[in-house]
Amino acid sequence: MMASTQIRKIHMDCPICDRTHEVEERKRITSTTIKGEEVFYEERFYFCANADEDEHEFETGSMMNENLLNARNAYRVKHGLLTSGEIVSIRESYGLSQVDLARLLGWGEATISRYESKAIQDEAYDTMLRLIKDNPLQALEFLKKNGDKFSESKRQEIRTKIIEKLDSYGKEYLTRQSFESEYANFESPSDSNGYVTLNIDKIEAMISYFAEQVSNLFKVKLMKMLWYSDALSFQRNGVAITGLVYRHDQMGALPVGHYSLMNLENLNVREEISYNYDTMLHIYPSENADYSSLTDEDKYVLDNVISKFKTFKAKEIVEYMHEESAYIQTRPGEIIPFSLAKEIKPFFS
Ligand SMILES: [Zn+2]
Structure with missing residues (x-):
């Protein structure tokens, strides 16, 4: 039996044969080269059965973006970097906009937006994001350092958000800290x-x-x-x-x-x-x-x-x-x- 149950059919204007009909939505594992390295990822595409030439496949713009994101995330996972989704959830755990988080960390305004959508972050940037991920106190340190990038009212607003996270997260964080500190001498394998x-x-x-x-x-x-x-x-x-x-x-x-x-x-x-x-x-x-x-x-x-x-x-x-x-x-x-x-x-x- 063919494994065809996962295939979705969508009625659309097909750019391959120029007609409006049902095209198949398909998925496959494929590979691409990122920073000189082959990575494997899941790719989604449409398939037109009407085409008589070799060109049966096409992607919409949003599909292409999503496929690129999957490829880059595969590279990130392979290199132990935060995925774009993890970066989004760190930012959301603080209730901050992309611009505000970028400013808080002392980066260019568009940096977080780029990391959430396309660019792969350098390791130094990854480390800073991980610093604040589990540690609101570290975020407060960044606010002290980069507070002058915000208006007074904005600075207060961000401070309040960090404190909120600290309150809800504080106990969990502190208990983890005290446990981790006992492993200070065992930090390498x-x-x-x-x-x-x-x-x-x-x-x-x-x-x-x-x-x-x-x-x-x-x-x-x-x-x-x-x-x-x-x-x-x-x-x-x-x-x-x-x-x-x-x-x-x-x-x-x-x-x-x-x-x-x-x-x-x-x-x-x-x-x-x-x-x-x-x-x-x-x-x-x-x-x-x-x-x-x-x-x-x-x-x-x-x-x-x-x-x-x-x-x-x-x-x-x-x-x-x-x-x-x-x-x-x-x-x-x-x-x-x-x-x-x-x-x-x-x-x-
Ligand atoms: Zn078609």
Whole structure:
């Protein structure tokens, strides 16, 4: 059977055969050269079945712009640059116009407009946008520096908008900051972090993902499930998932910064009192959990960790970990290197 279900037909004036008829709207993955480099992207075009020559295809002006945008975004993703859509959402999170954001950052007035529509930003510009993305305080710094580019009333208006973002975002930002600061010594990929740097979006997504399927998820068990996920990912792919660094603790592997980790604003953690009056941290799925940061491979690893340990009590998973060579061959307080973590006991029965 032909895979023709995705084809849309549109009644229009066709520039190929000069008649008004149904033309097909088609999509394909194609490549183009940007800055001397081949990039692959999705292209949309119209197809006229009436044409008898080779020229069956055409694009409207808006389609051409959209295709160009897709190509440039593919280049950006490949180079770790913000996409045009991400730039729009940073700007909108501050409620600023294109011109105002450009002025705030001390750039030419048309710069943001160009980055949202066509030009690819230089790395220095990308870095500045990322600085304000998660940090309204940084935006306030820019306002101090570039405030003279605005009228007094405009400056007040922008200041108010930044403060609004700071209020709504402040708590989340501060909890992330304090967690990140514990990883200041682990900013480059190494055997300690499984050759990935700290990714808080993934950590939050993973924890909620576990909690969706594991009802008795308390802190001790969670810490072990995080370690096993990173260890299994490292064993399979040579890289961990989270960028967490784990130390040898009496109860097994324990991430550096675990107190701040449990305080992350996007986690749904409740203190509960156990039968012997201990305070226990019970983890529930997050409201509005966003799992988009997890790849299919990540989810495959998590699903296996869940199915292995789902029914384990905290004590059982701790005892299970105590038999790992990663635990046996490290001493209390030492970092558990991933070169040892990958030696975990066989995971698949
Ligand atoms: Zn036609």
